[in-house]
Amino acid sequence: MDAMLHISTLHYLVLGAALFLLGVIGVLTRRNVVIVLMSIELILNAVNLNLVALSRYWQGVYGPNALHGQVFAIFVITDAAAEAAVGLGILIAFFRNKETINVDEVNLLKW
Amino acid sequence: MYNHILSIILFTPLVGAILLLFVPKDNKEAIRWIANIFAFVGFLVSIPLVPWFWALVQRQDKAPFKFIEGAVNNWIPSIGAGYVLGIDGISFLLIMLTTLLGWVSILSSWTAIENRVKEYYIWFLVLQTGMLGVFMALDFFLFFVFWEAMLVPMYLLIGIWGGPRKLYAAIKFFLYTLAGSVLMLLGILFLYFNHHAVTGVYTFSIQELYKTAPHVPFHYAVWLFFAFFVGFAIKVPMFPFHTWLPDAHVEAPTAGSVILAGVLLKMGTYGFVRFSLPFFPQVLSNPATFLNVTVRGWMIGLSLVAIIYGALVSLMQKDMKKLVAYSSVSHLGFCTLGIFALTPLGLSGSVLQQINHGISTGALFLIVGILYERRHTREIAEYGGISNVMPVYATITMIMFLSSMGLPLLNGFVGEFTILQGTFMENWKWGAWAVPGVVLAAAYLLWLYQRVFFGTVTNPKNEKLHDLTPREVATFVPLIIMAFWIGLYPKPFFQILEQPVSQIVATVRPDYPQPKGAVNAEQQPASPASASATVVVPAAVVPKTAGGKQ
Amino acid sequence: MFLSHIWLIPLLPALGATLMFFFGRRLQKSSVSAVCVGVVVLAFLMACGAVWQYTAWSSTAEHLHQPYQTILYTWLGTDTGHLTYATHDGTPASLQADAGFLLDPLSSIWLLFVTGVGMLIHVYSIGYMGHEGGYYRFFGYLNLFMFSMLTLVLANNYALMFVGWEGVGLCSYLLIGFYFHRKSASDAANKAFIVNRIGDAGFLLGMFFIAWYFGSLRFVDVTAAARSGHFAIGDPIITAATLLLFVGACGKSAQLPLYVWLPDAMEGPTPVSALIHAATMVTAGVYMVARSNALFVLAPKSMMVVAVVGALTAIFAASIGLVQNDIKRVLAYSTVSQLGYMFLALGVGAFAAGVFHVFTHAFFKALLFLGAGSVIHAMSGEQDIRNMGDLAGKIPTTFRTMFVATLAIAGIPGLAGFFSKDEILWQAWKYNHYLWAIGFVTALMTAFYMFRLVYLTFYSKPRMSHEVEHHVHESPKSMTWPLVVLAFFSVTAGYLGVSPSLGGSNHFEKFLEPVFANGAETVEAPPAGEEGNRGIEYLLMVLSVAAAGAGWFMASRAYGNADKGFTEPIAAAAPPVYNTLLNKYYVDEGYDYVFTGRRKLGDVRLGTMGLGEASSWFDANIVDGAVNGAGWITRLTATLSSWWDKWIIDGIGVNGPAILARMLSYPARLFEWGLVQWYALVMTAGLVGFVFYYVYH
């Protein structure tokens, strides 16, 4: 069974990078602000994935309690949550004024 | 009082400005009186300097700078900048000119300025302090601070009380001069660092920098010279950088252009004499050429162009003030020619010509101002036959035109004659090219005089112009007295300039034939090394200069 | 006593001028004339005293033939010698121009006739200017002129001479432009000053050459150095210096290239023309050349140039004078011509002869001008000789004195002109036969136009209108009295310098001996051969007398009884020649086109004004444009960036026409990003750009 491919840290990093790129493209192309916020969450999750994978890797080097990565991941999660909350709050305020959550309606302030 | 005289002279106008702050805005008369009193006190305070300085000259006092005040880095010790004031012959004359013209111009703007009188006089007195600071500063940083600080009041004077295109002219003046001075800042920083590299001490004191600047290697020194050149050339203004002058003059109020022409332009030439020459002798005397013309050749070339070009352009001007502005370009072309001829004759002639230009062009602008105040137009075509209506005005104008044209027995001639002789001795071709400037000067001034004063009164508006009021005559009296004094008996002026000029020439061209009865001959035989012992590193170190004629 | 106070002589008229400047407006006419004329008379008396004492002083043993110098103070430069410069061989010399006065035979002659003729003209102008406005201004300027002329003559160095030189130029400007309400007068004044200034520029350069070459500006030092033999004859520097000095002289004494201002200077009042443009100022050039004779002698090429220019000017001016109709223009051209003679004399090395001719010319030319003034006065302002005629009987004294002067100038033997002109022709013959020929033809022309003037004015038929004829009256005593004195001198002045060939002992030349000590020998033919060609000298003398007679005869035949519509003989013979001469060879128009640029050639303006227009256009558009250009570029990019935002993002994205959006549906949608995505796009683009940069590196 061990012929099955051995999943190493590199694979996680590649997945993380893919998630990261997806998030960036999501932010660039989607027109709905909520979707944009979700893409930003995607980027932060990519970061978390990276951190956990790398923490796992470094545990092998520095012994069991080298958990810096995971601690960092927890902080990133809390931060993502806070950001989402504030983002939606502001979005609601914006929606109350302009009845649209379409990104390209955000054009009052220009060059 | 003796060793704080410079600070007193420097800050009297500023005290006046601060005092004016508390005077209520609508009480115009009080403001005018206080401003004039302070301007006059500013002039009175500088009077004792004359006998004291003359005593020093008589005693042939050796110190390169006199009345030194303040320690080397007592202002900002952490970067080595100090509040140090000091004057020598050149700055002494320029300071007297500044205080005199300051008083005359404030007196002349009595009736000219009606709106926002309070700010006008405040900014004017601040400008006065800025200018005095530039001439007195012996610390490069202090010099730079005064050099830039002086731009703000001038900008406001042009911008608020100026003519129709005042905004454009004011911003152009500010940006132009700032661009030049900012490049100069880089030059100063480089010298500051070079001094540290050589002696390990950070200082901005000019006398210290004199020691290390001449040893900067040539390929750096050329760029440095260029940085300083741009800063000063814009101020002078030399040929390619002069386009701000006509706009600034045409739009500035009368008193503003008197001070602008009378003193501000002299800062450029003062900068050349005080900084460019002593700091970069190795550049000026280096035979290396750019487009097969040496650096000094370029300077002379630009001055000659300024003389001829300035005169030609002013010949065809329709606006009186623009004509006088371009004539200043031509006159200052003479001054820069004198400076870069690098002979004692050329240099002292150039400094004297700066004083003369201050007097005669200052008077010219007052003259144009008087007509502008009555008719609110400066177009020459508007006038004709004025001497029938205003005879006293016509005579004073004739005297000032003759002085500006360089007629013997008036101040213009003494300056021009010495400059031409100094330049001629260096290279007769230069002298030959400069002489047509004298002829053109006569042409454009006399043609202007003919169109404005001679002939019959054609324009009905000119009939009832009233002649000069006693106050207006009072503004001219000191200028006329100075014009005749320098014209008839210029010897004291030459004696005052003797020591600084011979020191500068000794630094720039050590192998220049020292005068027989030189100022410091009695110490030892007049070897160049000893002549400049106090100030400059012995000549042997300075690279052998090609010197002599090209 | 007088000798040590020679500095008082120029100071007196200066005093008069300053008095007029400050108080002139408030003084009445009588006190003005008392002060101004009195001052000049005093100066004349002091001058005679000084010259008398000088002759005694210079004949004593220790001062034999030395000039007398007094130095008041150092004017330019400091006596501690710091204003140094390197002379040609590197020895340091210092600029030393002191206010010093020098009296020697040359300057004493000038001093005498300047103050003498000046005094007479001052007296004359009391009458002439009596009814004119600006009386005090006129006399103030006249005194200022006397001050400058006397400074010029008495100066002991070139710099102070230059002061007098320009001062005289200024006074001629002020006096020509005296009637300033007339545009022609102010134009003439400007022209005079600027042309003089061009000459002064040459003088200045010449002076610098001398200062550079000899290390000093004082005449005594320069002449001593020149005669010290260190300098080879034909030395290029000295030739250049002397040529430049000659340019100055041309400017001041109206020689060929720079003569144009003198005929126009007739716009000024007649006493001015008499004093300045006939007797004194115009001779300043001759004085300067004579003063630096030691230098000219060392530069034979320059001497040749002086002679040729003098001769050409003489014949050129004389030819124009033949056809002029304005009485003062005729005399003006005759002055230019006579000056040509003087420079011819100097050019050929006969300095003494040249100075002698100056001396005699001063008297009879001043007389002619004053006479013309009194004729104009009599004809109540009429100046055109074609509408005069038969005035001999009406204004007898003026006629008699002018006739004497005409005889003198024509060179009729027995009068002053004959002796001085013959001496010059004789020296010219020895130097170069062609120059003599030119001189001879000019003598013929001179006689012709002078007698033409006399006949048309005093003889022939009366051609003026009746009321003018009715008003003709003799000038008052104060005007005619100076005429008589001048007439007396026009006759007797000649006998001072009778040449040895005519049995005279030429006291004049002996008096000037010390000044031109070595100047004369080297160039002039050796005296030994004097007797041999004495015969030729007589022959030449007879020839010139014949020329004078022929000129007289032709004039009398042509204009003896000219009536109203009389025809000019030259016009009848060759009309094109007549027109060119009448229009003064179109020189003035030529100068206007080429040099000054007052007139446009088609729509192109040449000359200085053209250059001025071109450079002011260049300045406003190119140099200023460059500065504004910098400003303009920044504004352009700024507006470009805001334009980009308005059209690209908003235009298509938000408020672009709906049709366009739908038509380009897919690409437009891409563009329909809100600003937020646009910013995010720029950020990622930046990031990607950096990555590529590093990948590439």
Place this chain on the structure above:
Amino acid sequence: MGLLSQFSWTDYLLALPIILLTLFALGILLIDFMLPAEMKWANAVTAFIGVLFAAAGVVKIQLWMHANALPGSYGFMRTLLVDRFAIYFFYLFLGGTAVAILMSMRYLEAEHENHGEYYALMLLSVVGMMCMAAGFDIVLIFIGLELMAISTYVLVGFLRRDRRSNEAALKYLLLGAFSSGIFAYGLSLIYGLTGSTNLYEIARHLPAVLQDERKPIAIIALLTTITGLLFKIAAVPFHQWAPDAYEGAPTSITGFMSVAVKAAGWAMLLRILIGSPFLLSGLLAMRSTWVPLLVFVSIATMTGANFAALTQTNTKRLLAYSSIAHVGYMLLGLIAGTVTQLSPDGIKGILVYLLVYTFMNLGAFGVITSLRHKNVIGDELDDLNGLYSRAPVEAVLMLVFLLSLAGIPPLAGFWGKYFIFLSLISSGHYVLAALGVLYSVFGLYYYLKMANAMFMGKVETGEETLPVSLTMRAALGVTGFATLFIGIMPDRFIQMVNWALGIAQNPAIAKLMH
């Protein structure tokens, strides 16, 4: 259990200012409920007292460090390093916030949005800034950044009824979140490469990483991290949020943002790129990679910002672009020095620049805030017209601020530029120096545009004088006096910066690398 024992007394001391500020922020939130509408200014007073207390805390830390002659000391298991550098920034943040509070008291009444949360959020954002400045661990720095960013998003959107404020907040949030996402990704890669989140450990392991095949990942890590950093200080490719955020936000917050937030951004950038001046670490080993990048960014910033500012008609947006231009000049300070070796004068320049910049910009925004009364919003250029006749003192002060921003010598602004150009000249970057200097002349053009409007513009509306509240007068007084005093007698402040960077008092070049 062992973990607790690792906390020591010093940790609490070092965290004292942070703790105090948090307590005050929560206190304000509680008090705000009890305050009736007209007493709302009490929040401001409590906030101000909170700042004073925090300042007292910082002084206590400084005295303690002075007593034990320590340049700096670790806290919280070496995640927090409060060295003199951090203390300098603490003073900067607290000073900026105090003046911002003074400015915003009356402004909020004019906007009818006088809620306590405003001041609470301000204090919390200062807490975030302190963490960024004192943080010696990428996690703490990230958390400090997020705390400050989120509270600033809310502050920008504080005027709920004003659509421009909402839009600015939304835009700022989206882009901010996006950039912190990228930043986090970068940090994660750094952690991945070096195995530790502590800056010193990172610096220790980094050279080894750079040698082997992991270098490309390190470069990507560096790039993504630098994106986050440059976004926060608004350098050109990432600056576009700043003008919109500055224009939309309430003016007092714009002031606060342009000064304190930017200074925090710079503190974080310096922390990550060079660690502490007393213990050089962070990504300094990769200096040879990030210097060319910064050269491009600084030139682009100076060009972009100056050009864009030329045609602005909105004063807040113009000052936004001007502050971006100043970031361009400051970046030159970082570039100075050889490719491998840092120039102490450059860092000193940045610090002096931040100090001087704080006062100038706050003063300028203060004047614009004071324009806000009754119906006039006060951020259009023509609102400044004829200000001279309506409020002469404000106009002269504004002129002083503008000229100082332009760098005219007798005023404070000159000193920032002076040291930057000094470092450039001393390290031989002549071309860059010349470029920087010429751009500063550029800057003068748009500052003069405002000055022209004030002094020479005509007043259309009625000729009434501008009512200026007492606190605003105090704020402008402080900033105006500071600009003039630092300008004329800068010596005390230069010595303070020398102290902060550990440069020896006498100006001979200090050996930073020990």
